[in-house]
Amino acid sequence: MKHLLTPGKLAWRLTLAGGLLLAVMAACVCIGSEPVSLRKAMQGAAVETPNIDYEILMCVRLPKVLLAAIVGAALACAGVVFQAILRNPLADPYILGISSGAGLGSMLAVMMGWMWTLAGLSAMMTAAFIGAMATVWLVWWIGRLTGRTQTTGLLLAGVVVNAFFSAVIMFLTSIIKASHLQTTLFWLMGSFAEPEKMNLLWVAGSICVLGIGFLMLLGRRLNSLSFGPEEARSMGVPIEQTCFLAFGCAALMTSVAVSLSGLIGFVGLIVPHAVRLAAGPDHRQLLPLSALVGAAFLVIADAAARVVVAPAILPVGVITALAGGPFFLILLIRYTKNIHWGCS
Amino acid sequence: MNRVEFQNVTFGYEKTPVLRELSLTVQTGSFWAIVGPNGSGKTTFLRMLDGQLKPQAGEILVEGRPLSSWSFRQRAEKMSLVRQEFVPVFGYSVFETVLMARSFRREWSLFENAVDRSIAKAALAATDTLKFADRTLGQISGGERQRVFLARALAQETPMLLLDEPTSHLDLKHQIRIFDLLRQMQIEQGKTILLVTHDLNLACQYCDRVLLLGTDGAYIQGTPQTVLNCRQIEEIFEIKVFQGTVRREKFFVPLGHYSKDAPPK
Known part of the structure; x- marks a missing residue:
């Protein structure tokens, strides 16, 4: 039974992916417009002359790399959950309108000229978070009106709310002041601003780790659910409760990611597919592996964004879409082949 | 004890009644065929047993207790479901699929134990699907897939099996193999089987009891000899x-x- 997931196999694969992530992170803190020597930085801040390498590493690069890893893990994990529950391989973390809700929130904050901060979160981030969570709640509520076990209603509600809010965003964009426009546009394209406080990273990281752990516990239920609600129910899965918990958890993780980094596309779509192809669809393994791979992917994308047009910085969303688009097309062709020839 | 009792169960969509004051008793160890034209409420009948739909009037008792008072888990211990042939979105292997039937028994544990694995293997062996345990569901034929889903229902170890047109897309050989297997389960393990089918001839050959549903809620029940x-x-x-x-x-x-x-x- 070579496909069977055993504790040993899971531990081994997680160690491998975790090691890969650490290596990628270590490599990427050295990459940037200013070259940094790891060895020199390792000597620490205790020397008398200011150690510039250490300063850049610890205060600039490391927080950014950590942030990229957290956001990548959250988005990839949320993508897995939405694909499983909606039984739709094209679902991504933004499918329930999170992107437009967050976008609208951040835009309002910029237009209102709010400048306050809340526990390290800027007004724009806070408004984006609130907008994202409120939109998910709205979509969930509309979805429930159309039927409790039908995911199509939920999917359509997400698409329609997304389209409506996008129209509102476009309307606001056309009347907004030019100076405000750049801030919002950059945010919408997705980028890692330098996080002002490390404690923000701790909070986001903890939410992410706890979320992944909790979703892993729901892993066997998600396996059953990806066969459809009827099947899952007959196998003893309390479907409404499971959907609510998994959706809630994934939406929270996405909202955290979105409020910290703006809209970064393709991570939540392609990473789960890539991991599924490599390691199988079992969610107990798919969730943590996708998180680790998603984190590594975004750390690399962020490093690329720093060097491609250095010393300027590209929005990381541009890199993920440029790399993700072709990759996704390959997957799509493979998937279509499966439909035609995979099963008789 | 009688496994299932329908007491004056009524159900309808919008204004069209589907089942009207249906009363029937399913004895333990019997093999029922539910037949009737499209839209006569065959699947509705099964969905009510499965708990997806609730009767608008009347009551369903399972082992003397109202079905509505059974939890998800308790119901999953009593009955398993095999649906029409379909290909799931994600490529789980055959063995993984069958093991899923075991997950509700130890809900919050991350892994299956040796007992779960041996039960799943036995179910695969019983349905003659052990040889492709490692293949994915997309890599086997429709008839094989349907036997895998039957194996999953067996691995759930329920005294009752509900089947919704399990053979509708299968060729003659695979239809007969599924029906043979079901009859064998009924005889050897005393399973109670309720099966929705369009095939009156197979119902005559394999079932003890028939529920013939007509349009607008009419129904007749009894042995195949009397009903059909x-x-x-x-x-x-x-x-x-x-x-x-x-x-x-x-x-x-x-x-x-x-x-x-x-x-x-």
Whole structure:
């Protein structure tokens, strides 16, 4: 039974992916417009002359790399959950309108000229978070009106709310002041601003780790659910409760990611597919592996964004879409082949 | 004890009644066929047993207790479901699929134990699917897939099996293999089986009891011998049928206006 997931196999694969992530992170803190020597930085801040390498590493690069890893893990994990529950391989973390809700929130904050901060979160981030969570709640509520076990209603509600809010965003964009426009546009394209406080990273990281752990516990239920609600129910899965918990958890993780980094596309779509192809669809393994791979992917994308047009910085969303688009097309062709020839 | 009792169960969508004051008792260890035209409420009947739909009036008792008071888990311990043949979105392996039937028993543990694995293997062996345990569901044929889903229902170790047109997309050989397996389960393990089918002939050959549902909530129940006959079928399905006998059991051939054996006008 070579496909069977055993504790040993899971531990081994997680160690491998975790090691890969650490290596990628270590490599990427050295990459940037200013070259940094790891060895020199390792000597620490205790020397008398200011150690510039250490300063850049610890205060600039490391927080950014950590942030990229957290956001990548959250988005990839949320993508897995939405694909499983909606039984739709094209679902991504933004499918329930999170992107437009967050976008609208951040835009309002910029237009209102709010400048306050809340526990390290800027007004724009806070408004984006609130907008994202409120939109998910709205979509969930509309979805429930159309039927409790039908995911199509939920999917359509997400698409329609997304389209409506996008129209509102476009309307606001056309009347907004030019100076405000750049801030919002950059945010919408997705980028890692330098996080002002490390404690923000701790909070986001903890939410992410706890979320992944909790979703892993729901892993066997998600396996059953990806066969459809009827099947899952007959196998003893309390479907409404499971959907609510998994959706809630994934939406929270996405909202955290979105409020910290703006809209970064393709991570939540392609990473789960890539991991599924490599390691199988079992969610107990798919969730943590996708998180680790998603984190590594975004750390690399962020490093690329720093060097491609250095010393300027590209929005990381541009890199993920440029790399993700072709990759996704390959997957799509493979998937279509499966439909035609995979099963008789 | 009687496994399932329907007491004056009524259900309808919008204004069209589907089941009207249906009362019936399913004895433990019996093999039921639920037959009738499209839209007569066969799947509705099964969905109510599965707990997806709740009766608008009347009550369903399972082992003397109202079905609505059973938890998800308790219900999953009593009955398992096999649906029409379909290909799931994600490529789980056959063995993984069958193991899923075990997950509700130790809900919050991350892994299956040795007992779960041996039960799943036994179920695969019983349905003759052990040889492709490592293949994914997309890599096997429709008939094989349906046997895998049957294996999953067996691995759930429930005294009752609910099947919703399990053989509708299968060729003759695979239809017969599924029905043989079900009959074998009924005889050897005393399973109670409720099966929705369009095949009146297989119902005659394999089932002990038949529930024939008509449009607008009419129904007849009993043995295949009493329920399934020319007059009944012609009335409910609104077609002409030719009735014959194989050796002991009847068979029916539907005849239309342009059939070669069309009845004289």
